Amino acid sequence: MNPGMYSALNSAVTAANGGMAPVATPWFFYALAALAVVSGVLVITRRNAVHSALALIVTLLSVAGLYLMLYAPFVAGVQIIVYAGGIMVLFLFVIMLVNIDRSSKDRRFNRIWPVGLTAACALMALFVSAIMKGQSVLNDPTTGKPRWPDPLHLPESMNTQQIANALYGEAGKMGQYTFAFEIASLLLLVAILGAVIMTKKKI
Amino acid sequence: MPNFIMSYLDSRAALTPGSAGSQFWALIYVLIIFAGVSVAVICMNWLERKALAHFQVRLGPMRVGPHGLLQPIADAIKLMLKEDIIPAEADQFVFWVAPLIGLLAAFTVYTVIPFGPSQAVSDMNIGILFMLGVSSLGVLGIVVAGWASNSHYPLIGALRSSAQMVSYEVAMGLAVVSAILMTSLNTNGTDGTLSMIGIVQAQQQQHIWFIFKLFPLGFIAFAIFAIAMVAETNRAPFDLAEAESELTAGFHTEYSGLRWSLFMLAEYAAMIAVSSIAVTLWLGGWMRPFPNLLHAPAWEFIFSLFPGLTFAGLAAIAFIGTARMSSHSFFKIQRIGLAVFAALLGFIALLLLVIAVVGRSADAGVAAQVAAPFAARFRDGIDHVYWFVLKVAVFMYMFIWYRATWPRYRFDQLMKIGWKVMLPISLGVLILTAIVGMKFS
Numbered sequence: 001m002n003p004g005m006y007s008a009l010n011s012a013v014t015a016a017n018g019g020m021a022p023v024a025t026p027w028f029f030y031a032l033a034a035l036a037v038v039s040g041v042l043v044i045t046r047r048n049a050v051h052s053a054l055a056l057i058v059t060l061l062s063v064a065g066l067y068l069m070l071y072a073p074f075v076a077g078v079q080i081i082v083y084a085g086g087i088m089v090l091f092l093f094v095i096m097l098v099n100i101d102r103s104s105k106d107r108r109f110n111r112i113w114p115v116g117l118t119a120a121c122a123l124m125a126l127f128v129s130a131i132m133k134g135q136s137v138l139n140d141p142t143t144g145k146p147r148w149p150d151p152l153h154l155p156e157s158m159n160t161q162q163i164a165n166a167l168y169g170e171a172g173k174m175g176q177y178t179f180a181f182e183i184a185s186l187l188l189l190v191a192i193l194g195a196v197i198m199t200k201k202k203i
Numbered sequence: 204m205p206n207f208i209m210s211y212l213d214s215r216a217a218l219t220p221g222s223a224g225s226q227f228w229a230l231i232y233v234l235i236i237f238a239g240v241s242v243a244v245i246c247m248n249w250l251e252r253k254a255l256a257h258f259q260v261r262l263g264p265m266r267v268g269p270h271g272l273l274q275p276i277a278d279a280i281k282l283m284l285k286e287d288i289i290p291a292e293a294d295q296f297v298f299w300v301a302p303l304i305g306l307l308a309a310f311t312v313y314t315v316i317p318f319g320p321s322q323a324v325s326d327m328n329i330g331i332l333f334m335l336g337v338s339s340l341g342v343l344g345i346v347v348a349g350w351a352s353n354s355h356y357p358l359i360g361a362l363r364s365s366a367q368m369v370s371y372e373v374a375m376g377l378a379v380v381s382a383i384l385m386t387s388l389n390t391n392g393t394d395g396t397l398s399m400i401g402i403v404q405a406q407q408q409q410h411i412w413f414i415f416k417l418f419p420l421g422f423i424a425f426a427i428f429a430i431a432m433v434a435e436t437n438r439a440p441f442d443l444a445e446a447e448s449e450l451t452a453g454f455h456t457e458y459s460g461l462r463w464s465l466f467m468l469a470e471y472a473a474m475i476a477v478s479s480i481a482v483t484l485w486l487g488g489w490m491r492p493f494p495n496l497l498h499a500p501a502w503e504f505i506f507s508l509f510p511g512l513t514f515a516g517l518a519a520i521a522f523i524g525t526a527r528m529s530s531h532s533f534f535k536i537q538r539i540g541l542a543v544f545a546a547l548l549g550f551i552a553l554l555l556l557v558i559a560v561v562g563r564s565a566d567a568g569v570a571a572q573v574a575a576p577f578a579a580r581f582r583d584g585i586d587h588v589y590w591f592v593l594k595v596a597v598f599m600y601m602f603i604w605y606r607a608t609w610p611r612y613r614f615d616q617l618m619k620i621g622w623k624v625m626l627p628i629s630l631g632v633l634i635l636t637a638i639v640g641m642k643f644s
Contacts, residue, residue: 050297050350057343074397077332085339086369089346093365096350096358160328160397 029069036062049095053088060084074160219326219400232324236313244471245275251603258607269524269541285460290352293457297351302462305344305469311337312476317400319489319587330399331379334480335372338435341473342368345437345444345454348466352457360453364437364444367617371441374625375431378424381633382484385413385421388640403488410495414485420636425485427629432477434621436470439606443614478598479591486594489587504563507582510589511555514548521545558582 035058042055060083067076169175220228249264249272256263264271289298315330317323327333342365349361386405387395396402406412414425434441445453455466482488491506522545528538562582612620 048294050294050347054297054300054347073327073329074332077329077336080336081332081339085336085342086372089339089342089365089369092343092346092350093362096346096362161394 029066032062032065032069035059036066049098050092053091053095056091057084057088060088072159074163219321219323229324232322233314236316236324237310240310240313240472240475241468243475244468245279247471247474247599248275248278248467250600251606254600254603255607258604269528269537269544272541272544279464282460282464287460287462288457290354290457292353294351294353297347298457299462301344301348301351302458302465302469303344304347305341306465306472308337308341308344309469309472309476313472315399316476316479317403317483317488318591319584320400320404322489322584322587323400326398326400328396328398328401331383331397331402331480331484334399334476335376335379338473338476339368339372341469344466344469348458349454352454354457356450356452356456357454360444360450360456363450363614364454367437367441367443367621368435370618370621371431371434371625374427374621374629375435377626377629377633378427378431379480379484381420381424381629381636382413382428384633384636384640385416388416388636388643390643399483399488402483403490406487407490407494412485412487412490417636417639420632420639421485423628423632424636425481427625427632428481428485431625432481433602433605434617436474436477436602438470438474438602440609440611441617442606442611443617474599474602475595478595478602481598482591482594489591491586491590504559507559507562507586508556510585511552511559513589513593514552514555518545518548518552521548555585558585 039055039058039062043052043059046052046055060079064076064079064084067073067079166176167178167181169178175181220226220232252274253263253271264274267273267277289295312334314324315327315333317326317330345368346361346365349357349359349364352358383395383397383402386402387393389405389409391408393405393408396405409416413421415421433439437444443453444450445455450456455463458466491509497506521541525538525541525545528534528541530538558578558581561578
């Protein structure tokens with residue numbers, strides 16, 4: 001459907017309802033966030049690798065729900081396809097072939113745990129600083145208004161187009177991230193070729 | 204009349220309940236779809252057994268009800284009463300949750316399937332992406348079921364099935380992308396769309412089903428999808444995950460009773476779901492044949508009679524069956540039952556025909572009675588759903604036909620077809636569609 005039609009529909013709905021309230025209430029956020037955190041904890045505490053993988057899928061799906069709440073449906077859809085549907089199936093595929101009985105008796109806290117702790121603390125610090133500084137980065141300091149149009153008032157259908165414009169550029173122009181995007185895809189191609197050559201001596 | 208019923212006539216009712224923000228109608232739609240899919244699975248079960256039997260020159264179920272019509276109910280009762288066994292060495296929790304994953308994935312996709320321009324629970328602007336993503340979660344149920352059974356055959360079945368589904372998803376996704384690309388190939392400058400309803404509307408605006416667009420590119424993409432969707436749903440000839448000659452029953456060997464029936468329900472629901480993707484993307488979704496050529500009011504009226512006439516035909520078949528049944532007193536109850544069934548079908552046919560006729564008078568502005576606008580809305584809705592379901596039904600019959608016709612592939616052949624034939628062709632079709640589509644920009 002073309003965006004013009006969509007905005008016409010949206011304005012019709014808004015006029016009829018006296019302003020469209022977002023369907024997703026804060027309760028959705030708290031439920032999804034709690035689900036993500038709880039299943040995230042389960043990922044690292046379960047002894048059984050398959051249970052961990054299942055908990056990881058729940059985490060990924062609830063993060064997809066959070067993206068949906070942020071009015072980024074395309075990112076949510078890709079999250080489900082790539083992570084929950086693609087990568088996790090491969091994870092499970094590998095885990096199923098591993099001898100679970102032996103690996104579940106292994107000690108889970110070995111000598112590299114300080115490294116892990118440091119990395120986790122660094123990531124935590126990054127998140128905290130991002131939240132603290134978020135106000136000044138996201139809002140224009142002179143006016144106090146958000147730098148970007150409020151996603152809640154953009155037509156929902158624009159999300160996919162926005163991503164496409166950023167990656168591939170609008171009519172004739174190069175997009176903001178076209179170069180980075182192409183480099184990343186080249187990198188992935190190299191990785192694919194490397195994997196094929198390493199596993200298949202004779203093609 | 205209560206507001207939520209009158210809102211059906213509201214001009215906003217041309218939106219899906221999701222975009223109109225109407226929780227009441229959304230709930231009604233969800234319930235209708237859930238019941239409808241369950242009934243469709245039951246019908247499919249009977250039809251598959253009957254059709255397979257006739258393909259193999261057998262009679263199939265004949266004992267429970269006339270021509271075995273009540274066989275699915277007998278099966279369902281048997282499955283519910285059967286002992287539900289969980290193997291001692293199985294992983295209890297995962298074993299319990301695996302069928303539910305498959306079922307949830309299979310039923311969740313129905314929220315975006317467009318049975319009509321407003322006959323969908325919601326019109327997401329990422330509709331097709333959502334469908335592909337959620338239906339790809341179904342493989343998790345199979346993988347996990349095979350692993351949790353803690354037995355060799357299920358594990359091998361699960362490994363085969365996941366490898367197969369992951370490989371065919373690639374070709375399937377590329378075929379879908381080339382269809383999505385076609386939504387933007389128009390002359391009036393509208394953007395492409397991922398919304399399921401938007402895709403059908405794009406075909407309406409471009410006056411062509413995508414299967415015929417840029418011939419033969421649309422057709423090849425459709426053929427790739429039609430093959431890949433059989434592999435995705437683990438149906439013959441790609442049913443290696445449950446190859447009974449090699450693997451007993453594959454990933455659900457250890458399942459019994461109700462849990463096993465959940466797997467079957469999920470499989471058939473997924474079959475209907477992928478068929479509706481194919482119908483939506485390439486076969487014009489809810490549109491009746493030739494909406495642009497034959498759009499005179501007389502043609503509109505003739506096409507609006509189709510649902511009623513279909514039911515009348517089914518009623519006629521049932522009546523003929525009643526008449527041909529042996530008159531021995533042994534068959535007395537069966538004859539009465541079949542006659543009642545035929546009368547029921549005839550009644551539905553009559554109702555649909557009356558709605559079509561009354562709706563026509565509303566179009567002409569003749570009747571001033573309150574029922575006419577309702578009838579017109581109903582008739583439009585029934586028309587859309589009828590054509591959509593008819594197209595999906597053709598695919599469902601093809602699934603049975605494939606199963607009766609082709610021998611099962613060997614696993615290496617399956618992988619070779621997936622990666623060395625389907626993937627390059629679908630990639631080529633995508634690139635060619637993009638190149639040919641340049642002339643539209």
